[in-house]
Amino acid sequence: MKKMRRLLAVLACLGSFCAGAAYAADEPKEAPKDIVLTGDAKCTTCHDENDSPEALAIGKTRHGTVADKRTPGCTKCHGDSERHVKEAGRGGGEAPPVDVGFNTKNPASAEARNAACLNCHQGSTRIFWQNSTHSRRDVTCASCHKIHDGHDKVREAKTQPEVCATCHKEQRAQFARPSHHPVPEGAMSCSSCHNVHGDNPSQLAKPSVNETCYSCHMEKRGPFVHNHQPVAEDCAICHNPHGTNVANLLKSRPPYLCQECHSHDSHPSQLAGLPTGATTSTSLLGTVGRGCLNCHTNIHGGNSTVNSATAGRFRR
Amino acid sequence: MKNTTTTFRLTAVAAALCAAYGSAFAEDDEIRQLTKPDSSISVGAGFWSNDRQQQGIYDGMRDDGLYGLVDADIVKRDDASGTWFTFTGERLGLESRKFSAEVQQQGNMGGFVNYSRTPREHPLVIRSGLRGIGQDTLTISGAGANALPFRDVELSTYRDLIHVGFNKNLLSGLDVKVSFKNEEKNGSRHWGLGSQAFFLAEPIESTTRQLDVTLEYTGERLQLAGGYAGSWYGNHNDLVLATVRGVTTNTTGAPNPTPLSLPLNNEAHQFFLNGGYSFTPSTRGTLKVSRSVATQDESIPSILLGGVNAPFVGSPRSLDGEIVTSLVELGLSSRPTSKLSLSGSLRYYDVDDKTPLVGLVGSNTTRVATVHNTPHSYTTNTGKFEAAYLLPQRFKVIGGIDVKQQDRSAPKFVSERFVPFNEQIDETTYRLQLRRSMSDTVNGSIAFLHSTRDGSSRESPHDPEIFDTINPLHIADRTRNKWRLSLDWAPVEAFSLQFNVEDSHDDYASEDGRPFGLKDGRATLVSVDARYALTDEWQVTGWASHDVTRAKQLAGRWPQGSDEFADIDMVKDADLRDTGDSVGLGLRGALSDKLKIGVDVQWTRTESSYDEDTSPSTATFPTSAGVTAARLPDIENTLTRLSMFARYAVRKNADVQLDLIHERWKTDDWSWSFANGSAFTYGTTTDRTSVSVKPKQTANFIGMRYIYKFQ
Structure with a gap:
């Protein structure tokens, strides 16, 4: 046991001496090793884990997958930056910028x-x-x-x-x-x-508003037996996709929305207002609830063949 | 004593070993932590104190109660082969869950599977006797003895999306990508009977499928991407029969049951080719070509109905709908000198509705189909040109012009035009901008846009004395002026400020004889954002925005049966205004090495107002069985949300996090109210479904989660 301890102590001292000697010796230096990317030693000699830990995080990304031979080294994106390499750390001034930097101070x-x-x-x-x-x-x-x-x-x-x-x-x-x-x-x-x-x-x-909307709202694509032309052309005529104060992303509230295109006699031309009580009058139901869509319920287009007055006006 | 001596000697040995080799091991560990992908798993639970009808529409936490909070972000990489194994799960304990699994050997091949569920919980409070919700046969509560028992109805829809994909590198620069999506939609949404304003729920069970196969080539100068995109929509229901209970009449005007059409199956197939070629490092040309054919040729279900719903003479069994969409675009961008950049494009976009024109419905008496389908085609040609010139001090001046010319179809038969149509629209837009970018302290821009839109003479609708008196907003002659100022100021690294103001003004021309429609539209936005880093650990952020959208709109009112403009009994002049104010504040900091905290405050207020003058001013609302209407009050919505978190590192690789949220939603939205504020009720004797909005919704949340981190 004693021999073993002595051996360990000798090894430890030897190791300690050698390690110190390695740092202190004025022997020819081993070429710096890459840390993350192929050829990054040119940069990580200075920008190591102490200087730029956030730069080394490139290793966490797809760019850091060195097994993929297409992945870049630092200079592929930042340029060779020879002036930066030569002059950085010499003198008291700020190092010249890299050829291509991505912060606000870089002139690229x-x-x-x-x-x-x-x-x-x-x-x-x-x-x-x-x-x-x-x-x-x-x-x-x-x-x-x-x-x-x-x-x-x-x-x-x-x-x-x-x-x-x-x-x-x-x-x-x-x-x-x-x-x-x-x-x-x-x-x-x-x-x-x-x-x-x-x-x-x-x-x-996609090439147009509607083609983009149809990706998720394919039921609106039609073509329908009864098309509503603005629907077939551009959803954004009636809807603001980012957000509005009216349900279903409508830009404006019925009957105002509908009266942007439709001038009509009878109930379609009604004045916006809330009924004072329960009613079945279409002249009083253009604002409350779903407004005009209370009855014109298939406003995006209908496929009914039942009745001219209802089918063609998106009520069936 | 002996023990002590032994211990001392062993410690000395260990210390010596550490001195020699320990730093190297620590360094490796540190490098590993900095360079290897991070993973984490988070498991916990949270509790909402109340229902959140408005704020919980999409987030899967609408109702009060306990929720599982489970998230995972597992990323592993085999460095030798460059293969990634990832699993991402978000909100796994909630209805709004989604997850993704991917295996990707980078540069070679890979595949993924994604799943997501998007719930949409209807925010309204509905009490109804409607039976059959979710099915294609619905029964509406009748009058008196035919009334059905009422119950609370909670409408919701769910989208379950599975997305799988595969990619393979075939040759250097040549890749194939295959993507397939299958989305199942379930549930019911708020609908209506159509011929009468009764409550119905539309069954939306349907399947959407999308297949994309793309071959991509990426070379130093030439890049190509071409392939096929197919999409299919299949509705599980094609017709709803809605019966009002106890109503036995079977008239042509209001048959019972009432057949209501649903969207029919459709599909589209597209082939496309995109290409770009860099003639020089600073000059590049692009090409975009695509052609797609969309069809809808299902049997029309209502064609099979009998009695008063029987098909009209000569109407086809299928629409045989077909729309062919073609796109050709050429682009060129160049930097002839280091200071001058030019870009331009020509675009041809054609939507050709080839659906045959057929008679489908008509007079219930003669049974002759006199009303046709209404295919709609249009072609848009666009040309754009822009030049940018770099000035000293990193200023840049940009000028551009866009020319758009559109040919449009109009329904063939005058009797089937209900609004004026335009067969050609021309729009020219000029843009001018002065900007400063890439500076380290002050960046910004001021931009001005001016456009004019006009077109050919209108194709008049039938009943032109009244129907032809309006300029529909999307074809109306219009002058648009828009300007925008943005300023980014970062005097020191710790502080930055963004200021943005923009204003857009649309002036719609009132042509002779067409006084009605939108007259004027305006949108203004002012916003300020700021960030200040107090220390390396503490940072505050804040933003505020104010926006106003205004539309002035003129409309007329005529009594039923009028066909002369002179019969007008009211001119309505509306000034519609939406105002939004938002403030956000955030604080992030560390109270110690182990304890991080964050606080966020969001306050949003929106207001809609409906000022409307009528002429003559004494004109009143119509009356029906003693019911009149009342002018519209403003609507105000306010959301206040305070959220806080504290995250404590219990171990080097594990945190616990406490989340607290206070949320308050307040609205006086009258959309589902009668004039006196009571809940809106469908029908007078039948249906009687009541719908209302809960005006105040306050809820508190407490959540705790354990987060395990690893590499």
Whole structure:
């Protein structure tokens, strides 16, 4: 037992001496080792776990999957940044910036920043990025994406609206309305309807408003025996998808909504008002409850062949 | 003593070993923590003190009571093969649950399965005698002895979506992606009888399927994505028969039971090709082509009915509906100099409704089908051009023009036009913007947009003296002016401020002879956001917004049977206004290394007002059996929500979190009220379903969860 202890003590002292010697010796240095990405030693020699722990978090992301040979090293996105490498840490001043940085202090243009991403990610749903409104307004990929974060907020439904609301204040206000799509609840996200990398009108996921809405509301697609033309053309004529004060995302309340298109005799031209008691008069039921839709119940289109006065007017 | 000596010696050995090798192990562990994917599982329970009819519509916690709070985010990666194994579960203890499982060998192939349930709980309080809810045969409570027992009706719908996908890298840059979605919709939604204002519940049992197969090529200069997108809608019910109990009359005007049509099965098939080519690093062209065919050729169920509901002479058994949608788009973007950027696009979008025009309904006396279906086609051609020039100090000036020209169809038969139609619309939009971006302290923009919309002469509807006196909002001649100012100010890293104000004004032209419709629309928004980091641990955020949307609308009223403009008995001039005010405050901080806290306050108030002048001002509401109507009061909704959490690290890899929420919703929405504020009731002798809104909804929540973290 004693021998064993002595042996351990000798080993310990030897180990301690060797370790110290390794740091102290003026021997030729071993090439710095990569920490996370292939070739990252050029950067992580300085930006290590003590200096930039958040930078190393790239390892938690898809970019950090080095088994995938397509994944980049630091310089693939940030440029070779030779001046930064040479001059950083020398003298008292601030180090020159990297060639392509993504913080507010870096002088790289929006195009240069986006090019760092598009070199690999130009395909798929980002083919039209350069013609998108976002691109043309100097929104960069890094304006929305946190590349070094394992949980990129904008890619998760429950946190994505927070990122979008950084600029889209009107939509944030609309989602606080009583009638809204379940975006604040996390059941949907902005990207359920929008391809923010595309160039469709309003950067929608599909070429038109209706094609986008039909993805979930396919029962409205028809064609119907009795089409309601504004419905067939653009859901947004009557609905605001982000939120309104009226049930079912209606922009305005019946009968006002209907009277934006329909000038009519009889009950369709009624004055908006609440009945003073129970009634079956259609001249008094255009506002209360579902308003005009109390009777014109198939307003998105009907398939009835029963009666001209009712079927063609979306009552059957 | 001996023991002490031995212990001392062993400690010395251990210390020496640690000195030599310990730091290396610790360093490895730290690197691992910083670079390997994180996982967590959270399990707990929460309790709501009251029902939340309004706030609980979608979140799966509408009723008071105990709820399971289970979330999981498990992410594992096999570093050797680059294969990810992920499982994400959100709200697994609630109706609004969703989860996703994925296996992905990065750069090679992968697949996923997602499931989500989206509930929609109807917020209204309904008490009805209606029988058969959820089925296609419904019975409405009759009068007197035919009345059915009343009970509380809670309408809700559920969407259960399963989404599976697969992707495979075939060659360098060449990938195939397959995605299939199957969504089952169940439940019932608020509906109506149609011929009379009675309460019904529409059964929505249906299945939606979507298949997307995409082949993508991503090269250095050329990128292509093409494939097929198919979608199918299948309704489990196609016709509802609604019977008013005890009513035996079987007239043409109000048959009993009343047949009510439902959406019929439809499908669409699309082929598409998207492409982009970078001619140079700064010049890129794009192409987008797609063609889809949507059909609806189910047998029309009401065609099989007899008696007064029997089909009209010559009406077909099926609509044979077909809509062909074509899209071609060419785009070009270029940066000819380092300061000048140009972009433009030409777009052709054609919706061609090829459904044959057939007579389907008509006079109940002659049984001749004189009323046709109404296919609607339109073609939109759009051209856009924009130039941006970089000025000193990172300022940029942007100018653009959009030209849109639309050809539209109108119903062939004048007798089937109920509003004026326009066969062509032209719209030109000019945009000008000055912006400063990418600066580290002050960024912002000021933008102005001006557009004019007009078109060809109108296709008049029948009864033109009255029906043709309006400009429908989506085709009306319109001048739009919109401006927006946004400013981001970050004088120091710890503080940032955002200010945003925008105003949009639509001026609708009143053409000669068409005085009615929207006259004027305006939307204004002002918002401020701020963030201040007090220390590394403590941060406050706040935002406030105020918005007003206003529409001025003119309409006429004519007595029944009028066909002359001069018969007008009232001109209605409405000033409709929606106002929204919201304030949000947030605080995040750490009371110690182990204890983090957060507080959020949200307050939102919306108000809708319905000012309306009538001419002559003495004009009154119609009267029916002693019932009149009263002018509309304003509606105010207020939501106040205070939420707090405290998260305590019980171990290095485990936290416990306490959540507290106080939520108060208040409304005076009269949508389901009579003029005196009492609950709205359908019918006078039959039905008698009552519907109301609960005006004050206050609920408190307490939740506790255990969060286990691992890698």
